[in-house]
Amino acid sequence: MKLRINSEDPNFSAETNHGKIDFQQWIGDKWAILFSHPKDFTPVCTTELGYMARLKPEFDKRNCKIIGLSVDPVRNHSRWVKDIEETQGYPVNYPMIGDPELKVAKLYDMLPEEAGDSSESRTAGDNAPVRAVFFGVIVLAILAGAAWAVLGSSLLVVRHVDVTGNRIVPAAQVRAAAHIRAGQPLARVNTNAAAQRVERIAAVLSARVFRSWPNTIVITVRERTPQLAVPVARGYDLVDEHGVTVRWAARKPVGLPLLSAPPADLRGNSGVMAAALVLQQLPAGLRARLVSVSAASAAAVTLHLDGGVTVLWGGSGHTADKWAELELLFRTRARFYDVSDPATAVTHG
Numbered sequence: 001m002k003l004r005i006n007s008e009d010p011n012f013s014a015e016t017n018h019g020k021i022d023f024q025q026w027i028g029d030k031w032a033i034l035f036s037h038p039k040d041f042t043p044v045c046t047t048e049l050g051y052m053a054r055l056k057p058e059f060d061k062r063n064c065k066i067i068g069l070s071v072d073p074v075r076n077h078s079r080w081v082k083d084i085e086e087t088q089g090y091p092v093n094y095p096m097i098g099d100p101e102l103k104v105a106k107l108y109d110m111l112p113e114e115a116g117d118s119s120e121s122r123t124a125g126d127n128a129p130v131r132a133v134f135f136g137v138i139v140l141a142i143l144a145g146a147a148w149a150v151l152g153s154s155l156l157v158v159r160h161v162d163v164t165g166n167r168i169v170p171a172a173q174v175r176a177a178a179h180i181r182a183g184q185p186l187a188r189v190n191t192n193a194a195a196q197r198v199e200r201i202a203a204v205l206s207a208r209v210f211r212s213w214p215n216t217i218v219i220t221v222r223e224r225t226p227q228l229a230v231p232v233a234r235g236y237d238l239v240d241e242h243g244v245t246v247r248w249a250a251r252k253p254v255g256l257p258l259l260s261a262p263p264a265d266l267r268g269n270s271g272v273m274a275a276a277l278v279l280q281q282l283p284a285g286l287r288a289r290l291v292s293v294s295a296a297s298a299a300a301v302t303l304h305l306d307g308g309v310t311v312l313w314g315g316s317g318h319t320a321d322k323w324a325e326l327e328l329l330f331r332t333r334a335r336f337y338d339v340s341d342p343a344t345a346v347t348h349g
Contacts, residue, residue, distance in 0.1 A: 016095035050088025074098035159215040241276035258292035271295030314340025
């Protein structure tokens with residue numbers, strides 16, 4: 001019989017140091033690793049079986065049984081396990097199959113048919129194919145177990161969704177928008193799609209979603225910052241530099257400039273973007289006198305100061321030059337200043 005990937009494992013009955021078993025009934029609804037060794041009482045095999053005994057609790061956690069196979073009889077196994085515990089420090093706490101007639105080894109294509117029907121007089125070298133064939137099987141089983149743990153088990157699933165970076169948007173709103181189901185395998189979470197869903201929240205400028213193994217999804221948000229207050233019915237829309245409403249307030253926050261004569265469509269308006277940029281660049285002394293700002297266009301940002309003073313600032317460039325000219329012109333105590341072109345600044349009124 002030739003065994004290939006996806007082949008159904010052949011069933012068998014065999015004697016073990018834990019009694020007689022039917023292999024498939026013994027496996028039940030669990031995973032199983034059948035590993036082999038060429039000869040009892042050999043130093044390398046003694047080390048390997050002791051190592052597997054040490055790892056058995058980890059396999060138990062992953063719903064996986066382990067069982068050893070040797071072409072030596074069970075009576076040899078029963079004597080050998082004492083040596084293994086004495087030299088390796090771990091009792092052999094799993095069954096070991098005795099296969100003195102080579103039936104299981106042949107059934108699993110480890111030995112050829114012409115190998116005979118008895119393990120008598122066979123050396124570890126004669127039995128080497130038993131080890132060589134199943135080394136690959138063990139590797140595949142470990143890989144399958146790892147894939148199961150990551151994608152199909154309850155070990156690495158979403159148990160927590162942490163939200164960071166939020167000050168305005170409640171964490172509960174972020175989690176609801178992300179729509180990440182508790183209990184789903186962490187590896188199956190589409191982090192890009194979750195980030196896009198979070199970014200649909202008006203107050204969120206950008207979002208990043210990533211896994212924190214073994215059981216946590218972390219959502220880091222970058223919120224929009226209000227730059228301007230726009231008068232609306234019974235309060236103010238607080239908008240960012242892109243004209244997106246971050247939130248509503250019944251009263252204008254102290255220090256947040258009023259956008260007078262706002263355009264009908266705020267979102268993406270070049271004048272609004274220019275006004276926000278100008279405000280970010282204003283010297284502290286001028287910002288302290290600001291009452292409101294308007295922007296007929298990106299090149300025509302106008303500052304409305306206390307005392308009824310108006311400054312046509314223009315675009316967002318040449319801030320230092322404009323401020324230097326304006327400081328000199330303030331001595332004239334005019335009502336209107338045009339520093340949109342600092343080289344030809346003018347006043348009147």
